[in-house]
Amino acid sequence: MREYLLASHSNMARGVKDSLELIMGKQENVYTLCAYVQSDYDLESEIINFLKAHASSELIVITDLLGGSVNNEFLKLQPTFDYYLVTGLNLTLVLELVNSSNLSAKEAIDKAVLSARKALLNCAELTVSKSEDEF
């Protein structure tokens, strides 16, 4: 089964999962890693423990911030463990990912990143096509 790890500085990941579950219902295969919530915190060993425990599943990691320490740690560990790494955590991205479990991980990630990019915009620039669908 494909698994997802949402990883963030502090509690964003937990919040995104909470919103995801309001929309999609309980998600057994979505995990969260909320870094630096405790003061004495070892990010690297927490990540390694998670990756070891989930080594047998196909894993997609989604981090909050490109260049942040959480993403950097996952970049660093990528040669050692097997997982996909995506950054720019947001609700659209995660919704699209979990709804694309019928696609390969690579295709699902491409599709989700594209939709999430399209969904990031100033609403003043919103355009909706005028043509209406019909049967």
Next chain:
Amino acid sequence: MIKLMRIDYRLLHGQVAFAWTNFLGVNAILIANDKVAHSNFRKKTLSLAKPSGVKLIFKTVAESVQAINSGVTDKYKVFVIVETVKDAYELVKNTEQINDINVGLVASRPETQEIAKSIYVTVEEIKQLVEVEKQGVNVIIKQAPNDGDVRFSSLVKDRG
């Protein structure tokens, strides 16, 4: 064919657009609602939640009945969404293709009772849903697709 009709006063929103559409594997969503069919603004905002690869069609309840009976919906897998029990009842009574009703969100109004989380119905609405259930339509209370099925009649045995 009509895969499912959902009663949801918020019509097309995150849960419906993502979770239900994906779960049902439909390729057309029909919003059967008189007010929306006449409001370009509401059509525009609802279209923002439109999932890719799915047609989103707005019609009044009467036009929806007409479309379903004319056979134009037959070649699609259609997810019908209505706002109220009254509209759902109209559609079921005037067509022969709706076998499953999902009661999702029904708004609280005067003289309604909450029979399940976020589902408020009047005595009249309970009668209407029990009636269609007796005619063989499955009336199921369920928020998200992976929640358990609860039969409408099992909640209203002693009411109404």
